[in-house]
Amino acid sequence: MELELSVDRSSPVPLYFQLSQQLEAAIEHGALTPGSLLGNEIELAARLGLSRPTVRQAIQSLVDKGLLVRRRGVGTQVVHSQVKRPLELSSLYDDLESAGQRPATKVLVNTVVPASAEVAAALGVAEDSDVHRIERLRLAHGEPMAYLCNFLPPALIDLDTAQLEATGLYRLMRSAGITLHSARQTIGARAATAVEAERLAEEEGAPLLTMQRVTFDDTGRAVEYGTHTYRPSRYSFEFQLLVRS
Amino acid sequence: MELELSVDRSSPVPLYFQLSQQLEAAIEHGALTPGSLLGNEIELAARLGLSRPTVRQAIQSLVDKGLLVRRRGVGTQVVHSQVKRPLELSSLYDDLESAGQRPATKVLVNTVVPASAEVAAALGVAEDSDVHRIERLRLAHGEPMAYLCNFLPPALIDLDTAQLEATGLYRLMRSAGITLHSARQTIGARAATAVEAERLAEEEGAPLLTMQRVTFDDTGRAVEYGTHTYRPSRYSFEFQLLVRS
DNA sequence: GTAGTTCGATTGTCCGGACATACACATTGA
């Protein structure tokens, strides 16, 4: 079986990227079956009219994604396991949407408040300086699923309530030209207080899943701090990890 | 300020790796301050007597780790944020130990059982075939912290109870020559049953943090399936994420 | 003064080659 691969040299898309996408598609589509060898790099490069470094760059990106495994003296083969998606800096909104849940958002609060000590420390701004505060209720199938409380530094983005109800916060930030880079997260659990129970239609004392997150852009600025609580019967965190070798 | 960098060509350690380690150390140590430019690649290569691709490979590995950011036409600079550690495929034991908690483990069960449907599906073995089952209680400061129930395929590793109490499961597997590759994890929460409460010295109905994980080695084989419950007052999941661009 | 343009600097992409290293397998030897 010969895999059909080709590159378009007139395209502005980098050659290694064209190749890696085709390989990834072939794996996803099943044309490259798990465990199968990929053929050696030299020959592959010759077949495509590319140099070996370019082919290696394409392969390496898929190795980094966990789709391929290289073995010296053996070859490169497709990992045969149910690799879903590696852990991304994901938003709840996108998670739900990709699960076909058609999420709804109700904005409870959208205002500017002085930063508390906790918020100031997380965002790296002065205490009592102005920060945006938004509180949202995320619903799926009409049922409350999560309560989201977020703080953003001022002058970063203007938060329109209508937009917040139509899409997710991360998507808004990205379309505002902010390139998200990393986030620090803590996931825990606790018993619901009376107020929390009321918000999420749970009983007081019921277990809640909690997540706190500080998100940074590519310059290292903190761009968002959030405290979220989820109903564990409706949501859990699910992700794939890769070892860093 | 000139950063002291040098490579040892007689060392078997790859040159790019030597360089990346020195740069990482310099960042960690503070010699390279956040936001500072790294100097252009050409000049850096010349100074070290290396080629540009080698220098680029070193820098790239740190970019992948989230320590550096490249900007075309500008240069490469150190990310200025409190980057802790990226999310690793971590073991609870290592987590605790690195936090200086001196964890203790009590092995409750270490036996071989026929695989249930759930376990068989997770490990990719036939139902009712033999699998190892181990149940452990993880303690810190004499207090129970987590209850760990794990299943392993047979003939992979022999599980000595004494060893299990002395170290973590992941460390045992690694030293048995198994190279961990990826894991699929689910984190949730639920109320403790009477049995769970008893084990963890909690009250019935108290919130518990739960984690299920299937771990794969580099050939894609499932090598471990685990169901863990944590006391949320004693433990929470904390990690750093990077965006995949 | 402001907007548009040019230009230098720096990374991004790609090439072709060379040698080292590790693994699998066949061969050889005891």
Place this chain on the structure above:
DNA sequence: TCAATGTGTATGTCCGGACAATCGAACTAC
């Protein structure tokens, strides 16, 4: 029979160069 050795093949590392794309700043023109 079994272990040690050799051999082929594939990836790992490294080199030196070339041109393109992009960013920032200085410069120019209105």
